[in-house]
Amino acid sequence: MVIGSGATAVTLVPTMAEHAAHVVMLQRSPSYVLSIPAEDRVGAALRVLLGPERAHRVVRRRNIALSRGLFKACRRFPRLMHRVLVAHVRSRLPHHFDVDTHFRPRYDPWDQRLCVAPDGDLFRALSSGRASVVTDRIDRFTPDGILLESGQHLAADVVVTATGLRMLAFERIALSVDGEPVDVADRVAFKSMMLSGVPNLAFALGYSNISWTLKIDLVAEHLCRLLDHMDARGHDIVEPVCDDPDVERFPLLDLNAGYVARGITAFPKAGSSGPWTLAHAYEQDVQRLRHGPIEDPALRFAAAGRPAPVG
Structure with missing residues (x-):
């Protein structure tokens, strides 16, 4: 089990799911998660056409422009981008998956950091059944897992706390x-x-x-x-x-x-x-x-x- 829904949890869950029987991502509230390609095919093609140095400059500027464009769109059109990001998640998961509960945040995009899933690895793990998401609050730890405020008990052999970052x-x-x-x-x-x-x-x-x-x-x-x-x-x-x-x-x-x-x-x-x-x-x-x-x-x-x- 992984407690958290930020970048650390989104990275850990699909990796652990490759080796564990099942991984649960327990979150108090949902985060925005965006799938992006793990391999930049455009960049690879440009390196062949332009050479490494010139391609690096072009790809770097493109990536900066894309990232800044996404951020500005989220700030200027938060409701639209909220719908776009949630729809993106919905398209990556089975029809029966409860996206509204687990991937519809209560805050606007980029009020908090946007999580990224390379090649949608988190969504693949959830779709395959190797991982699942539970959205609830923790009541207490038990000898064999965690009891939630809803009364549900989650059994766990290992609990990873991917939360509680403290800035100094x-x-x-x-x-x-x-x-x-x-x-x-x-x-x-x-x-x-x-x-x-x-x-x-x-x-x-x-x-x-x-x-x-x-x-x-x-x-x-x-x-x-x-x-x-x-x-x-x-x-x-x-x-x-x-x-x-x-x-x-x-x-x-x-x-x-x-x-x-x-x-x-x-x-x-x-x-x-x-x-x-x-x-x-x-x-x-x-x-x-x-x-x-x-x-x-x-x-x-x-x-x-x-x-x-x-x-």
Whole structure:
């Protein structure tokens, strides 16, 4: 038995079903699940026609455009995309399967992360009978399984808890500036990669709505440009300063998933304007981090032994 309905559970269940007699995915509430091809045949053909390097650039841009297009469609037309995604699941499962109970979420698409099933492996496992889904709440564990609030008892030889993710800001690293502890939750993220009032610190936070590493690449590029800029001008210290009283503060992630709600208050904040904003939008970050200027009115540069200039 696997408890959960997120990406971990959706990945585990079909893999375990290949070896176990039967696998039950026990979920408290449904998630959106989208089937995508495990092998990119278009990409394979382009590699033959264009060569690996050029094909990589084309396929990468196409995949980014598809992912961003799906996200924007879900945000702009949530009711339509809800029907499309649920209909997609219905087309992948037998007619008698209770899709409305197990695969019709109560939230809009991309209010939480969208789960992906390569080649529809989860749906194949459910259709074959090697796996099943139960949507209910747990009352308690028993010696041989789990008792649900509905009164149903699920027997289980092994229980895997694919849930309960706990987010930690900076892995609980204790930050300090000149001996004074830094309350990370009280700081604002500059270009979503540095902290207000904390000099010479950069971090990388990936996207919540597209490949995580796309943002990491952009942050690494911008950090290298920043270091080159400092070397060229003899600067040893760089510090973002958020001294605009009109900048409002918002959570760093805009998902309403339970694990985000439980941990996001310990994270830095995003701001309402300027370099403090955080859009989780790749095309915007390309302009800001890859092509945008290094210097900013909110950045203070200084050489070691000299105070950072104000303004």
